[in-house]
Structure formats: C-alpha cells, structure tokens
Amino acid sequence: MLNAELACNLPDKIVPQPTGLPYAFTDKPVTAWGGLRLMQEMLLRINFRATLDSCGLMPPGSNRGYNPATMMESFMVCVWIGGARFSHTAIVRFDDALKQIFGWKSVGSVSTFTRFFGKFKQQDVDEVFGNINRWFWSRLAPKTLTLDLDSSVVTRYGQQEGVAVGYNPHKRGRPAHHPLFAFAADIRMAVHAWLRPGDTASSSNVNNFFEEALTVIGPCHKVGLVRADSGFFVGAFLSLLESKRINYIVSARMNPVIRNMIAGLKAWVGVDKGIAVSELRYEAHKWGKERRIIVVRQEEAERPQAKGRLLFKMPGYRYQAYVTDLGLSPVDTWRLYRGRADSENRIEELKNDFGASGFCLDSFYGTEAAFRTVLVAYNLMSLFRQALLLSPSAVKLPTMRFQCFAIGSWIGANARRKVIRLGLASKRRAWFDGLFARIEQFHAPWLCQT
Numbered sequence: 012m013l014n015a016e017l018a019c020n021l022p023d024k025i026v027p028q029p030t031g032l033p034y035a036f037t038d039k040p041v042t043a044w045g046g047l048r049l050m051q052e053m054l055l056r057i058n059f060r061a062t063l064d065s066c067g068l069m070p071p072g073s074n075r076g077y078n079p080a081t082m083m084e085s086f087m088v089c090v091w092i093g094g095a096r097f098s099h100t101a102i103v104r105f106d107d108a109l110k111q112i113f114g115w116k117s118v119g120s121v122s123t124f125t126r127f128f129g130k131f132k133q134q135d136v137d138e139v140f141g142n143i144n145r146w147f148w149s150r151l152a153p154k155t156l157t158l159d160l161d162s163s164v165v166t167r168y169g170q171q172e173g174v175a176v177g178y179n180p181h182k183r184g185r186p187a188h189h190p191l192f193a194f195a196a197d198i199r200m201a202v203h204a205w206l207r208p209g210d211t212a213s214s215s216n217v218n219n220f221f222e223e224a225l226t227v228i229g230p231c232h233k234v235g236l237v238r239a240d241s242g243f244f245v246g247a248f249l250s251l252l253e254s255k256r257i258n259y260i261v262s263a264r265m266n267p268v269i270r271n272m273i274a275g276l277k278a279w280v281g282v283d284k285g286i287a288v289s290e291l292r293y294e295a296h297k298w299g300k301e302r303r304i305i306v307v308r309q310e311e312a313e314r315p316q317a318k319g320r321l322l323f324k325m326p327g328y329r330y331q332a333y334v335t336d337l338g339l340s341p342v343d344t345w346r347l348y349r350g351r352a353d354s355e356n357r358i359e360e361l362k363n364d365f366g367a368s369g370f371c372l373d374s375f376y377g378t379e380a381a382f383r384t385v386l387v388a389y390n391l392m393s394l395f396r397q398a399l400l401l402s403p404s405a406v407k408l409p410t411m412r413f414q415c416f417a418i419g420s421w422i423g424a425n426a427r428r429k430v431i432r433l434g435l436a437s438k439r440r441a442w443f444d445g446l447f448a449r450i451e452q453f454h455a456p457w458l459c460q461t
Contacts, residue, residue: 042108044092045420045433049446051113053395056453057150060084066142069130077119082127085118086381087388093412095366097381100124108422112431129372131380140383144203144227147390152456153231157196158224159354160239162213164189165368172375177210190382191217193224194354196238200393201357201386203227206379213242218251225255236260238351244334246298253336260348263304263332269293273306273330280341285310288341293334305341307331364408365389398457399449415446 054060063080071077088109089100103109104118119127131139164181165188167174174186187209193202203224207215225234234257241262252259263269272291279287287308294301309329335344361367365388370381396402396411419434435443 040108040111040422042106042112042420044106044109044416044418045112045431046416046418046443047088047091047109048112048420048431048433049399049415049443049450050088050091050391050395052447052450053399053453054084054391056450057455057457059391062143062146066146067135067138069135077117077123077127079127081115082119082124083384084113085115086124086384087391088113090365090385090388091392091408091412092416095369097121097124097370097372099366108420108431111422111429125372125377128370128380128384129374129377131374131376133376136376136380136383139380140387141223141227143387145229147387148202148228149231150455150457151198151231153233154195154197155233155235156198156202156228157236157238157350158202158234159194159196159351160192160217160221160237160243161194161351161354161358162189162191162240162242163358163362164209165362167209167371169371169373171371171373171378173206173208173378175209177208178213179209188378189213191220192354192358193220194357195228196350196353198393198397199353199357200390201361204383204386206375206382208375213240214245214248217243217245217248221248221251236347238348240351246295249298249302249334258335258337260333260335260337260344260351262348263293263334265330265332268295269304269332272304273332276306279308282342285312288345290341302334303336305333305335305344307333307341307345360407361385361389394457398453399446 060080063083068079068083070079085103086100089103092102094100094102098121100118100121104120110116110118164177164179166179166182166185167187168185173188176184176186177189179185179187189207189209189211191205191207191213193204194200195202203220205220221237228234237252237257237259239259239261241264243261244264249259249261272293276289276291279289281287289306289308291304291306292301293304307330309331311327311329331345333344333348337344337347339347365385367382367385367389370378370385372378372381392408392411396406400406400411400415420431421434423430423432433443
C-alpha cells in the first residue's frame with residue numbers, strides 16, 4: 012500500500028510525459044563504419060585481394076561456396092571493427108553498406124567461418140601465411156631490424172586441441188595455448204608467430220622458428236639485433252645467432268652457478284640511484300665457450316618496484332643478468348635490452364584490441380589459422396597507421412576506430428553512379444580529403460616511419 016501522505020500528494024489525473032523523436036525504418040544501406048573506405052582504398056593500392064587469391068587458400072567445396080579471399084578479408088574487417096569471437100562475424104554479414112564498400116557479394120554465416128578455418132591443416136597454415144607474410148615484407152622499404160622474441164599464454168576454458176596445463180602466471184593450473192612471437196621493434200609489426208600447446212617450453216624448437224622468421228623477412232631486410240627473455244637462454248640458439256653474425260641480448264636464467272658468481276662480484280659501477288652494473292664470463296655445460304654476462308643490481312629500498320631475482324647471500328637487492336655478444340658498456344647493453352618491453356605491449360594489443368585470444372576452435376590448426384589471420388590484420392593496420400596517418404607513435408586500434416572508421420554513412424547515387432556519403436562535420440572533411448589524397452600517392456616500397 013502507498014504511504015498515506017504520499018497518496019494525498021498524487022495528482023488526480025496522470026500527466027502525459029513528453030516523448031522523444033518518432034522512429035521509422037529505412038531500406039537504405041547504412042553502416043556505422045563508413046571510414047573503412049579509407050582502409051579499403053589502401054588494400055586496393057597494395058593489391059591485397061590478388062595476394063589472397065594466389066596465396067594457396069583452399070577453394071570452396073561447391074559452386075555455391077564462398078570465395079576464400081572474401082572469407083579472409085571479411086574476417087579481418089570484423090577484427091578491425093572490434094570483433095573478438097566468431098559470433099561477432101555476424102556484424103559484418105548483415106551490414107550491406109560495408110559489403111558494398113569492400114565489393115563482397117555476400118558474407119558467410121558464423122558456422123561458415125568456423126568451417127572455413129576448421130579445414131586448415133599444418134601444411135595449409137605454413138603455405139598460406141608464409142606466402143602472405145613474404146609478400147608483405149618484400150614490399151616494405153629495406154631496413155635493419157631489431158627482432159624481439161617473446162612468448163605468451165592464452166588461457167582456454169574448453170577441451171580444444173593443444174590445450175594443456177603448463178606455465179600460466181595469471182591463472183595457475185588453467186589449461187592454455189603458449190604462442191611464440193617475433194616482432195620487428197623498429198616498425199612495431201609482427202614478423203612471425205606460432206600457436207603452440209600449453210605445456211610447450213619457451214625455447215622449444217626456437218631455432219626452427221627463428222629460421223622461418225628470417226625466411227619471412229627475406230633478403231630485403233637485415234636483422235641487426237635479437238632480444239629475448241630467459242626462455243631463450245639456450246646454447247644452441249645463441250650458437251645459431253653467432254653463426255649468422257647476428258648480435259643478441261638474451262635474459263639469462265638465474266641458475267645456481269650464475270647466482271654464486273654474482274654473489275662473488277666486487278666491481279660494481281653505480282649508474283643511478285639504487286642501480287649498479289657489473290659483468291662476468293660464464294660457460295654453461297655443452298656451450299663449448301665462455302660468453303659475456305651483464306649483471307644489473309637494484310636496491311629494493313631505493314627501487315621498490317624493481318624486478319629481478321633475490322639472492323639469499325645478498326639480501327636487499329634484486330638482480331638481472333643478460334648474455335650478449337655486444338661490445339657495449341654494461342649500462343648501455345641493459346638500456347638497449349629494456350626496449351624489448353615494448354613487445355609485451357604488442358602482445359597485449361593483439362589480445363585486447365585485435366581479439367587474438369578469442370577466436371578458438373576445436374581444431375588446433377584451425378585456431379592457429381585464425382590467430383595468424385589476426386596478425387596479418389595487425390600488420391595491415393600498422394601499415395595504415397604509419398604510412399598514411401604518419402603516426403609512428405603507438406596509436407591503438409580503438410583510437411583509430413574512433414578517429415577514422417566509426418563514421419555513420421550510407422550508400423547513395425550521384426549521376427547514376429554509386430557513392431558512399433560520409434556523415435562528417437565540415438571541420439573534419441578537410442582531414443579526410445587529405446587522407447584520401449595521401450592514399451593516391453601510396454606505392455611500394457612502403458615507407459614506414461621509424
């Protein structure tokens with residue numbers, strides 16, 4: 012029952028409330044992503060569709076099947092607009108204006124995408140993405156690259172192939188996949204990646220992975236430096252780099268021998284408040300030679316956020332060690348290695364913004380095919396950012412969506428010719444005209460700003 016005092020104050024009649032704008036429907040092809048016309052123009056200029064047609068994609072099984080190049084391209088568009096699950100591909104399927112922008116007759120359903128990627132086998136993944144990546148890197152302007160190697164953990168919650176319990180620092184005991192990455196630090200692009208079972212060690216088969224990465228970048232580019240974490244502290248890998256005359260800085264594992272050697276160091280050089288550096292010579296079992304180890308010591312009292320190992324013999328300090336063949340001073344070597352932390356940002360960007368951890372199938376190689384398609388989408392977006400937006404800084408995909416792609420648009424006609432009309436305020440139109448003009452001048456070799 013209503014409170015008596017409140018009931019006395021109620022009006023005798025219900026006062027009509029004001030209503031909003033009336034609504035209606037339209038049959039016009041309208042999209043929220045009209046700005047992707049910029050991206051489609053770039054894909055035309057680099058002849059990306061022809062590359063997809065010739066990269067070895069499996070043809071459809073029937074005359075009514077979808078063009079595999081269309082499947083790949085529409086999947087990447089789904090990633091660019093924020094898709095992170097196969098169910099999100101429905102957004103592209105029902106956007107008629109977006110289909111007209113990219114010239115697709117139709118887009119498959121969610122089950123069509125899962126069947127398409129589920130057909131991939133190991134040899135298909137190697138052939139298709141090997142061809143796409145070699146084509147991409149052969150058209151970038153020649154550079155001397157710094158290659159950052161890193162691994163990550165993608166937690167899974169099902170019984171998919173390759174899912175196993177292994178190293179998982181955030182959700183211990185949870186099954187996962189354990190992908191391996193190679194990034195070109197200078198231009199913030201992914202060179203190569205493998206999706207691996209969750210119980211695989213970081214250093215497992217890393218020599219073959221690195222050889223494949225060198226094949227991807229081809230003879231046009233040179234690797235000047237390799238940086239890697241302690242998972243790659245393996246003599247066979249270091250010997251491979253030395254045989255190819257590639258400099259390296261690799262984080263060293265703190266085994267008991269190295270810990271004892273660090274505890275005996277006396278010649279420490281202070282480089283900053285609470286930070287000192289030193290070096291030693293170390294030869295592991297089966298190495299066959301000594302290698303230089305750089306040691307960094309950080310005082311916990313001065314550097315409470317310092318990372319590194321604690322040594323029982325030297326309380327109050329945290330230690331980090333790096334094996335290198337560079338002749339730089341210890342502090343310069345350490346500072347050069349610290350740039351590798353940006354690879355962690357690339358991995359987080361792939362997971363959070365590009366959905367790299369979300370497209371998962373029961374088939375291991377189907378999941379890897381989707382995973383590596385996401386990396387192709389990442390490189391294309393990085394090319395767009397650097398070559399056309401002229402933004403070498405790390406502008407994230409959500410920002411580019413807001414600034415460039417999320418523009419309400421519809422398909423109309425002008426002089427009997429189909430045209431897309433972008434709903435842009437007059438103040439922003441000059442900037443978009445400049446982007447289209449820049450795309451018209453876009454040609455290989457693609458000059459990425461460093």
